[in-house]
Amino acid sequence: MSYTTKKFTVETPVLAFRFLMDTFGITMSEAQKTIDRKRVYVNDELLTRKSARIFGEIAVVVFEGTSKGLIPVFETEDFAVYDKPSGVMIHPRKRSDGYTLNDEIKSRYGKDANAAHRIDKSTSGLVLIGKNKKAEIELKAIFAARKVHKRYFALVRGKISDEFLIDAKLKRDIATSQIRLKVHVDETGKPSQTRVIPVCYFEDKHATFIEAIPYTGRQHQIRAHLFHVKHPIVGDPIYGIDEVDAERFLDGSMTHEEQTRKTLSPRLLLHAQSLAFCYKGIDYAIESTFNAKSEFYNLLQEKVNE
Structure with a gap:
């Protein structure tokens, strides 16, 4: 499965976004997006307020890549290229989507690695991956400028x-x-x-x-x-x-x-x-x-x- 639920017990009230930032090592923007995407539950109730103070039983739905052994066909220190099979999405659109190329990307390079562009699920072929946020931004800019x-x-x-x-x-x-x-x-x-x-x-x-x-x-x-x-x-x-x-x-x-x-x-x-x-x-x-x-x-x- 691409998504799993992690559970925590928080005894002292803490700001929701601060809890996510400290627990998962993410930025404030990423923490707020996690709440906006309805992935945080407090005492079995969906959290909707990013500024809320939370305590008790906390459940967070997170993406964890599970590799099926697909390896990149080319890579450098900053980027990699996968040859994606037909029938595999790059990003999951919903939690039930199961295996996507993101499983391979995240499991091999970590949470900050992302595709720099997209091809359709039905289309096979080369997909360029930024191994870190800086590389992703730079590669996306090259695509946006039509220099690929x-x-x-x-x-x-x-x-x-x-x-x-x-x-x-x-x-x-x-x-x-x-x-x-x-x-x-x-x-x-x-x-x-x-x-x-x-x-x-x-x-x-x-x-x-x-x-x-x-x-x-x-x-x-x-x-x-x-x-x-x-x-x-x-x-x-x-x-x-x-x-x-x-x-x-x-x-x-x-x-x-x-x-x-x-x-x-x-x-x-x-x-x-x-x-x-x-x-x-x-x-x-x-x-x-x-x-x-x-x-x-x-x-x-x-x-x-x-």
């Missing part, structure tokens, strides 16, 4: 013969969509660009293995852009199937077997292949060793319809 060159591999429906640029604004949660987390091409959205480079066309499956380079970092950018140009990624349970089925996937009512049947793959065939950036005057170019071309071909269950 990212390359993805994907297997998409249909034939793509020539390289092209998708320049289409993206917007989340438009009024006509019944899916809250879906991203759409919309003129009122944020500027978004993705270059698409065909690598190999599999005629027997009517699918193209491509390289995708996102010049901007919008949520679901590659998935939404490829869907927009009528070449959705194989295995995508949100973009490329009707919204009723996509909603069923998101609320957990679609079985894995049904997902595979409807999307033609047991997983999203999108992989974060490489990261290139400059950090502290040193240029890094990190490549995944995952054989996406072969693996994706084998995962595509049948020929894509014309």
